[in-house]
Amino acid sequence: MRLKLKIKLLLPLLACFLLTNAQTNSYKFKRQITGVNSTWHSIKLPDDMYQKTNANFEDLRIFGINGKDTIEVPYLLKQRANQVSLAEIPFKQLNQSTVGEVYYYTFQVTEANPINQISLDFKQENFDWKVTLEGSNDNQNWFSILKDYRILAIKNNETNYQYTKLSFPDSKYQFYRIAIKANTQPTLITTKTTKTDTVKGIYDEVKYRTYDLKNDAKTKETIIEVGLKNAIPVSYLKLNAQSDFDFYRPIRIEYATDSIKTEKGIEYNFATLYEGTISSLEAPEFNFINTVTSKLKITINNNDNRPLRLSGLVIKGNSYNLVARFDDLKANYALYYGNETVQTPNYEIEKFESKIPTNLSNVSVGEEQKNPSYTVKTEKPLFENKIWLWSLMGVIIVLLGFFSFRMLKN
Known part of the structure; x- marks a missing residue:
């Protein structure tokens, strides 16, 4: 009776252990996560971890253990690279004039927006010119923006290179005038004015x-x-x-x-x-x-x-960060990886990224450990199985003996 009672008490614990390990036993490595004290946290991936993960990080998982419950933590994988936005600003060309070997092109911006780049496209394929850029609000009083700015184009059998983009600090004028000093008249095909904004990433x-x-x-x-x-x-x-x-x-x-x-x-x-x-x-x-x-x-x-x-x-x-949501603050969490068969997870929080807080505190990630519950076994090739080899040899010997006996009998 006592033995049966002990077995009844152990069965739920055994079932709990098997259920807990079922989700984590296909991952080779784990790292403990400490410092979870709120729902949202940021996790920086350690440098020595990248060589053990799959391409595109499909195998990254966060699991939490709380008693008999195993919780999978949803996350977003983020990298903090430069975020560049490019807005084209409408403009129109007003006139074109020449004074000696200096060729002038005047433009008017149709909207009151700042710009910081002007891209020029010329018909000529080989040139080396100096450019001056000025700005004005009344088309009479001009203020210098760029002076002796070099633009260059080289095209031959070995090189096809162009540097024809004027870059300068944010400027807000109604009129812009480009002066090109050249020994032949430039043929300007197109001009594009843009405002480029860069949100610096973390490198x-x-x-x-x-x-x-x-x-x-x-x-x-x-x-x-x-x-x-x-x-x-x-x-x-x-x-x-x-x-x-x-x-x-x-x-x-x-x-x-x-x-x-x-x-x-x-x-x-x-x-x-x-x-x-x-x-x-x-x-x-x-x-x-x-x-x-x-x-x-x-x-x-x-x-x-x-x-x-x-x-x-x-x-x-750019280092990678996980933005993770921890629903149970009492659970013990760990980061798991090293699974070659798993696919990238699909979490709902990706659809509601705008609702995630911006200022997130970091949690600590421990040293790499071998996952003790890892149970995936590698099947040995059939020819390494001794029983199979002996069976095959026995079949071959019987067949050889049978056909030899028939030949001798005939």
């Missing part, structure tokens, strides 16, 4: 472990391979490039997707992050999609020019 500087620079005389390329300390998000790269003369050269930035061990060592497969031009007219800064990687490769095509003087670089990335 973390990424430390690199190795920096290997090679100037290949055969391919006429400069190749830099950079090894990072961990697989970590990167979205910004700045090169310290110098030269005694102006330059404009094709540049390609790639990231390692995977690696293969060979007799010559480890060989990496790369995919393109950015393709463009590095120029003395623009800051050597490059922005691209936030990508998790542990190795970068930068290739500069020098053509027949002397290689640039490169003295290091700066790498930054």
Whole structure:
């Protein structure tokens, strides 16, 4: 009787244990979450965690345990990159005039809005001109905005490069006048005035472990391979490039997707992050999609020019945050990951993001632990099963004996 009573008492506990582990036993790793004291919190993903998660973070889950209940916490995955908004401001061209080798174009903004960029498109494909930009509210008294601003276009078999965007601080005038100093008359096809606003994101500087620079005389390329300390998000790269003369050269930035061990060592497969031009007219800064990687490769095509003087670089990335809703403040929460079969979760809070508070406190994420409830077993190949192999050999021997007996009998 006492044994039966004990079994009856243990059955609910066993069922509770199995039910609790059912949701978490397919994840290899977990990290304890502490500091949950309100419904909404922000969670910064640790740097050493990215190399263990799936692509696009499909396997991230937050589970809470409270007695016999297992709670799945809904979250939004956020990255704090620059948010750029671009508004085109209507305008009309009033007139065009020439004084000597200076060509003037006057525009009127049709709405009383500030602008900070004017994009110019010319019929000419090769030019190097100096531009002056002025603003006025009465088309008589003019105030300087830009002076001796250089615009450039080069198109040949090796290069197709244009730098024809005028960038300046926010200006609010009714009239704008562009003066181009050129030895031939520019053919202005289109002009676009815009107001660009940038909400600065949060970037973390990424430390690199190795920096290997090679100037290949055969391919006429400069190749830099950079090894990072961990697989970590990167979205910004700045090169310290110098030269005694102006330059404009094709540049390609790639990231390692995977690696293969060979007799010559480890060989990496790369995919393109950015393709463009590095120029003395623009800051050597490059922005691209936030990508998790542990190795970068930068290739500069020098053509027949002397290689640039490169003295290091700066790498930054946008860290990822989870905005999570904790419905039970008494539960013990942990972050789980390391599941190759799970799909991205679909939570309702994505539809109501506007109702989430903006000022969220951070919770602490502990060190990585192996999930003790992880029970996914890897099935061994059939040929590694000894019983199956012996059975197969027995069948083969019987068949050989049968056919041998028939041959001898005949």
